[in-house]
Amino acid sequence: MSKQRLTHEHRCPQYRGTNRKSHAEFVEDLKSKRDDVIIISKYVKALEKAKFRFLKCGHECDITPAHILSGRGCPECGRSRRGESQRLSMEIFLERLHKIDSNLVVKGDGIYINNHTLMPLHCNACGYEYKISPHDVLSKRGCPNCHRACTSFLEQFIYHTFTHILNKSKVISREKTL
Numbered sequence: 537m538s539k540q541r542l543t544h545e546h547r548c549p550q551y552r553g554t555n556r557k558s559h560a561e562f563v564e565d566l567k568s569k570r571d572d573v574i575i576i577s578k579y580v581k582a583l584e585k586a587k588f589r590f591l592k593c594g595h596e597c598d599i600t601p602a603h604i605l606s607g608r609g610c611p612e613c614g615r616s617r618r619g620e621s622q623r624l625s626m627e628i629f630l631e632r633l634h635k636i637d638s639n640l641v642v643k644g645d646g647i648y649i650n651n652h653t654l655m656p657l658h659c660n661a662c663g664y665e666y667k668i669s670p671h672d673v674l675s676k677r678g679c680p681n682c683h684r685a686c687t688s689f690l691e692q693f694i695y696h697t698f699t700h701i702l703n704k705s706k707v708i709s710r711e712k713t714l
């Protein structure tokens with residue numbers, strides 16, 4: 537801010553007037569800008585918190601008057617809106633989880649916070665429990681224990697089949713020793 541402007545502010549009573557509103561002036565100003573919120577405590581100055589009541593929801597909150605004039609909404613309702621979007625994310629997550637592995641369920645009070653916060657999962661098929669971030673679970677193939685069991689079963693199957701064939705067929709076993 538230039539020195540010139542500062543001296544102007546000091547000299548100009550009108551500017552000082554808008555900078556330091558009285559309670560009544562603020563009420564008028566607020567009325568002309570918004571009809572969804574009223575001030576219910578005494579206005580001190582633009583950057584000192586005052587109590588406001590939001591008429592749509594009835595919430596009463598301490599907010600900086602300057603923020604109210606610049607259009608700030610009810611912080612209480614903002615909080616519950618965030619809760620709402622979190623509930624929605626949880627539903628979307630559960631839906632995707634079900635598609636990936638319908639045996640996987642979120643354990644206990646596990647709740648979706650974000651893509652990287654670990655969630656406790658329980659596998660209904662094998663009882664395996666583990667923690668994994670939604671990002672990882674959605675990019676993988678479901679219960680790691682079931683998949684391990686599945687792989688080792690397949691490996692065992694191949695192993696036994698080959699041993700069986702090798703024992704029976706001398707040609708193959710001879711070829712193998714060569």
Ligand SMILES: [Zn+2]
Binds near residue numbers: 594612
């Ligand atoms: Zn509210």
Ligand SMILES: [Zn+2]
Binds near residue numbers: 660661664
């Ligand atoms: Zn499993």
